[in-house]
Amino acid sequence: MAHQFPKRILQEGAETQMDKINNTCRRTLLKAVKVALKDEYEEVLKDPVFGPLLAIIENNLIYSGKIIHSFMCKQLRVSKLHELWFIFAKRPLRFSMQEFYAVTGLKYKEEPDVDFINWKNDKGFWANALKTNAKINLYTIRDELLKVCNEWSYVDRVRLVYLSIIQSFLMAKDWKVYIPQEYIRLVMDFEKLRMYPWGLRAYDELIASILRAREDVHTKNSYVLDGFSYAFQIWIMEAIPDIGSMVGK
Known part of the structure; x- marks a missing residue:
């Protein structure tokens, strides 16, 4: 007897065609x-936590809306915290924090013993x-900021690189969304910045976006996918x- 999986959001054969996924x-x-900040960018590229994120850009990974949408249509209706499930060729695939x-x-x-709140005032741009x-x-x-940051201290320019990565790529926010004060506090101490559970924050942001977007899969020919959707695409390509050849890049 064939194993019964939870229902798909779209039945097999009913997958929709998508004109565009707006990747943020x-x-x-x-x-x-x-x-603008070549030396500072190169320093962050060597960072063990954030360097691999920049490597995605350096390696010119092409964003594929077709690949992502093909999997969005294969999502199973499963209510589990920090987990999404998909089905491909009758095989269930989990996309969790792991x-x-x-x-x-x-x-x-989480690092409950690390003080992520307090910061040292060095009287620079970000402290102000x-x-x-x-x-x-x-x-x-x-x-x-990119036009005036050459007047800042070197460390403040490095902080600008970190904040740019976090806001524009990892959390992938809209241009108009203000950078949280929490993130600015974190870049004041690079050691604490690396200890912060970015995986938890970024994963939750991405999952929330996928769950919102799946409601549009049925009715719209384009939708917005916030969060670090490159990670979702890489996972699909590895699984x-x-x-790529199946859906046509």
Whole structure:
């Protein structure tokens, strides 16, 4: 007797065609950051936590909406915390925090003994931004900060690179969304920055976006996918190595 899986969001053969997935990972911003802050970018590229994220851009991985949409249509209706399930060729595939970690290397365990709240005031640009509760988004970085940051300290320019990666690529926020003060506090101490459970935060953001987007799979010919969807695509490509040729990149 064949094993009974939970229902799919779309039955086999009823998959929709998608004109476009609006991916919010802002590679163009990071390319501008690399041009303006070459040395600082190279330093972050060597970072054991954030360097592998930049390597995705450096290796020119092409974002494939077709690959992602093909799997969005194969999603199973499963209500489990920190887990999504898909079915491919009658085989169930899990995308949980463990799989996200395997792809990104980003830690997902909390560090209750680490003080992520307090920070040292070095009287630089970002310290002042924290003191004044400055409103900074990706537009601010692109149109203003990259033009004046050569007047800052070296460490503040490195912080700008980190914040650009976090906001535009890892959390993949809209251009207009302000960078949380929490993230600015974290870049004030690079050791704490690396200890923060970015995997948990980024995974939860991505999963919430996938769950929102799946409601549009039935009715719309395009939808927005927030969060670090490159990790989702890499997982799919590793789970099904021939997926690109199957769906047509």
